[in-house]
Amino acid sequence: MSIGGSTRGTPMERAVNIGPVLSERLSSVGIDTLEQLKQLGALQAWELIADKTPGEECVHTLLALEGAIRSVRWTAISRPERDRLLAAAGLR
Numbered sequence: 683m684s685i686g687g688s689t690r691g692t693p694m695e696r697a698v699n700i701g702p703v704l705s706e707r708l709s710s711v712g713i714d715t716l717e718q719l720k721q722l723g724a725l726q727a728w729e730l731i732a733d734k735t736p737g738e739e740c741v742h743t744l745l746a747l748e749g750a751i752r753s754v755r756w757t758a759i760s761r762p763e764r765d766r767l768l769a770a771a772g773l774r
Contacts, residue, residue, distance in 0.1 A: 691715035699746035699756050707731045707743075716750065725770055726746040741773055
């Protein structure tokens with residue numbers, strides 16, 4: 683499943699925490715802009731990536747996506763917020 687919508691907006695490769703590999707994975711599920719990622723949310727985007735590329739559903743990917751949405755390095759996300767997100771994803 684991919685999300686539709688315009689590709690107008692901030693390219694993923696310009697977002698915080700998003701390197702070429704994660705940008706490609708996002709693109710493969712139809713997420714090409716930061717605005718699309720924000721609309722979908724980190725958890726749903728992570729689930730799309732995990733469904734498309736089993737075995738790639740790691741903690742760092744989820745946290746990188748959340749950090750990109752917040753425009754901060756993922757390490758700046760507080761421990762309680764990280765734990766909440768990881769629990770929601772079934773990673774804790």
